[in-house]
Amino acid sequence: MEKSEELQNLINNNNVYFYDKISEDKRIVQFTESYEVAEQLGWADNYVAISETEEGYDGVYLKGYAVEKPLSISIDEKHAEFKNQLKKRRESLKVSYNNDLFDANESAQNNMNALMGLFNLGAKTVQIRSSNEATHTLNQEQCTELSLIMVNAVQDLYSQYWNIKDALYKCETLEEIEKLDW
Known part of the structure; x- marks a missing residue:
């Protein structure tokens, strides 16, 4: 041809x-x-x-017919990005207690709940390892303090996520979405 x-x-x-x-x-x-x-x-x-x-x-x-991404898709993509960030931050969450750092991720909180249950069975103290691999012996009051610090850290993290998510769903332009950073 x-x-x-x-x-x-x-x-x-x-x-x-x-x-x-x-x-x-x-x-x-x-x-x-x-x-x-x-x-x-x-x-x-x-x-x-x-x-x-x-x-x-x-x-x-x-030329002249290209479709721009709908705002709803941009919002959904940004929301997925924030959810991934929440997951990563939740997994690496640490708290400070008794001059040491302790994991506060979901696994650590489950462990803490199990330790707290030991006091109901008559234990006077329990041992827990810090993120720095130091062993700590805690009584019920200390265990409760650490547990509350963990819970508060998780609540703070979720509060940040909910605030950024609320701000995202109020966005009316792509520029507003792109400015959001967590």
């Missing part, structure tokens, strides 16, 4: 998309920049200059 001068110029300048079809919303569904591939696929006659296209949030469109 003989290429037109226009097509040859587009190919020489790496400025062409060969495509299967263009959807009703003017999105180029499947495309390649390779003339050889386009010939094999039977798309060689379907082409557009790259300069006549633009990126939309979900693909390449003919």
